Each structure stands twice: as C-alpha cells, then as structure tokens.
Amino acid sequence: QSVLTQPPSVSAAPGQKVTISCSGSSSNIGNNFVSWYQQLPGSAPKALIYENNKRPSGIPDRFSGSKSGTSATLGITGLQTGDEAHYYCETWDSSLSTVLFGGGTKLTVL
Amino acid sequence: EVQLVESGGGLVQPGGSLRLSCAASGFTFSSYAMHWVRQAPGKGLEYVSAISRSGGSTYYANSVKGRFTISRDNSKNTMYLQMGSLGAEDMAVYYCAVYSSGYRHWGQGTLVTVSS
Numbered sequence: 001q002s003v004l005t006q007p008p009s010v011s012a013a014p015g016q017k018v019t020i021s022c023s024g025s026s027s028n029i030g031n032n033f034v035s036w037y038q039q040l041p042g043s044a045p046k047a048l049i050y051e052n053n054k055r056p057s058g059i060p061d062r063f064s065g066s067k068s069g070t071s072a073t074l075g076i077t078g079l080q081t082g083d084e085a086h087y088y089c090e091t092w093d094s095s096l097s098t099v100l101f102g103g104g105t106k107l108t109v110l
Numbered sequence: 111e112v113q114l115v116e117s118g119g120g121l122v123q124p125g126g127s128l129r130l131s132c133a134a135s136g137f138t139f140s141s142y143a144m145h146w147v148r149q150a151p152g153k154g155l156e157y158v159s160a161i162s163r164s165g166g167s168t169y170y171a172n173s174v175k176g177r178f179t180i181s182r183d184n185s186k187n188t189m190y191l192q193m194g195s196l197g198a199e200d201m202a203v204y205y206c207a208v209y210s211s212g213y214r215h216w217g218q219g220t221l222v223t224v225s226s
Contacts, residue, residue: 002154035212037155044205044219045147045155050212088155090212098171099145099157 003028004089004102011108012079020074020105022089028100032092034072036065039086039104048087049074079109112136112215114206119220122196130191130220132206140164140184143209146191148202149219156202159191160209173199196224 005023012018022034036049047056049065052072064075072089089102118130132144146158159180160169168180179192189206203219 033211037213039155044216045213046216047212047214050210050214056214086154090155097169099160101155101157104154 002103003093003096003100004091006087006089006102006105008103009106009108011110013110014079014081016079017075017077018079018107019076020087020089020107022072022074022102024070024072024091024100026070027095028070028091028093029067029072030070031094034065034067035090036063036072036074037088037090038083039088041085045088076107081109083107084109112208114208114215114217116204116206116217116220119204119222121223121225123226124197124224126196126224127192127194128196128222130193130204130206130222132189132191132217134187134189134206134208137208137215139182139187144182144189145207145209145213146180146189147205147207147213147216148200148222149205150199150202153202158204161189193222196222198224200224 033051037045039045048063052067053065062077066073086104088104093100113135115133122128145160161180165182177195182189201224205219206217207213208215
C-alpha cells in the first residue's frame with residue numbers, strides 16, 4: 001500500500017481530457033515538490049512534470065501538473081493512443097526522509 | 111544528449127551478491143545527485159538509494175539498508191550499487207536516474223533475477 005494514493009486505472013476516448021490524482025499528506029505532497037512520470041509498455045519511465053507544474057524540454061503542453069494542499073493532479077488533453085501508459089507521481093517525504101512514488105495509474109485510451 | 115547505461119544485472123542465487131554500474135554521458139556528472147530506483151515484475155516504482163554529487167553522502171531505503179552500498183566515481187562518470195544478501199524481494203529491473211527536483215533522466219534499466 002503506497003503512502004501516495006493514485007487511482008489504479010483511468011480511461012477516456014481519443015481527443016478527450018483525463019486527470020490523474022495523487023493524494024498524500026502534509027509530510028510529503030503538502031510541503032514538497034511533486035513530479036510525474038510516464039512509463040510506456042516495456043520502457044523506462046520518462047519525466048513529464050517536475051516541481052509541481054513544470055515540463056522538461058520536449059514534453060508537449062498537452063501535459064500539465066498542479067498541486068493543492070496535500071493532493072496533486074496530472075492533466076492530459078487531446079488524448080492519443082500513444083498516451084496509453086502507466087503514470088506515477090513522486091515526491092519527498094520529510095517525516096520518512098525518503099522518496100515516495102504513488103502506486104501508479106494505468107491510462108487506457110479507448 | 112543525456113545517456114545513462116546500466117549494466118551488471120543477471121541471475122544470482124538467494125543470499126548472493128551483485129554489483130550494478132551506471133555509466134553516464136552528455137552532462138556534467140559530478141554536478142548532480144544520482145539515484146537507483148527499482149521495479150519488481152508487474153509492480154510500481156520503488157526508491158532504492160541515493161548519492162550526493164561528491165559521493166560524500168549516501169542514503170538508502172529501509173528495505174535495502176545494511177545490504178546495499180551505493181558509490182560513484184566522478185572521474186569515470188559512473189555510479190555503482192553493490193548488492194548483498196539478495197532475496198526474492200530484490201528481483202527487479204534496476205534503473206539509475208539523475209535527480210534534480212525529480213528524476214529528470216532515466217537509464218533503460220538492468221534486470222536482476224534472484225533464483226536458485
């Protein structure tokens with residue numbers, strides 16, 4: 001059971017928008033930056049969002065991140081079949097003194 | 111272009127040892143903290159260990175503390191993970207990653223299989 005809670009799966013149609021939530025506490029999300037990663041089938045993870053809402057170079061603006069209180073959200077607009085992947089949130093936990101990952105969310109583009 | 115290439119994975123018997131390497135290129139290796147992250151088959155991502163830019167500070171997940179040792183050689187742009195007392199729970203793909211407010215770059219991973 002992960003300290004950071006993500007929905008196991010989400011789905012939406014091509015062209016639509018989807019959001020993936022990541023819920024934590026004051027010792028992690030509430031007081032630290034959140035990052036998001038995409039893991040395509042059979043591939044290594046790739047950074048999508050860092051410092052809550054910043055995109056690395058090369059990441060399209062279809063991907064966005066936000067944080068409010070002890071929760072963070074990844075948004076993906078204009079869904080494409082190529083977006084089908086697992087998505088993970090990540091942050092530091094100040095009480096546990098460790099990096100935490102969410103359990104991951106599988107996105108299906110119907 | 112940033113490249114991280116892990117090596118050293120393979121089949122090891124329970125209780126055995128293995129040393130993983132991560133060769134870095136395309137960036138100033140000594141300017142970044144480096145981490146190991148693993149992923150058991152069909153499971154999510156798990157932080158394993160971290161090392162500061164100079165190598166003077168090291169950190170471990172509770173699950174590997176006392177059994178794994180992280181190190182780096184900035185003259186060779188390479189990071190290492192010495193793993194001991196390996197058990198079934200350590201079987202996973204091990205990724206090295208550049209850490210700077212999140213994992214900015216990842217290697218392709220190396221598979222560690224623990225089996226008799």
